[in-house]
Amino acid sequence: AGGDTVVVPETNINIDNGGDNRIFKFGPGVSLDSIVKAVNEVGAAPGDLMAILEAMKQAGALKAELIVI
Known part of the structure; x- marks a missing residue:
């Protein structure tokens, strides 16, 4: 209160996406x-x-020509 600042060292943040492993x-x-x-x-x-595939190509991670038919 009153504008005090609290610093918490070594704060850990965990994110759980519900077990949907799509990486x-x-x-x-x-x-x-x-x-x-x-x-x-x-x-x-x-x-x-x-x-x-387009994002990979733009990032330089895909060396290919993408042709959409």
């Missing part, structure tokens, strides 16, 4: 086929897959 981790040189299979296994829609 991907791929090593260097992983094939595009492996990425597509992993994204499909979690039930992503085709538009989601394209958004992921």
Whole structure:
């Protein structure tokens, strides 16, 4: 009260997303086929897959030409 500031050292924050594990981790040189299979296994829609691939390409993590047909 009265504008006092409290500093709490070493504060830990834990985030629980409810156990829905949808994080991907791929090593260097992983094939595009492996990425597509992993994204499909979690039930992503085709538009989601394209958004992921486009984001990877923009980040320089995907060396490919994406052609949408």
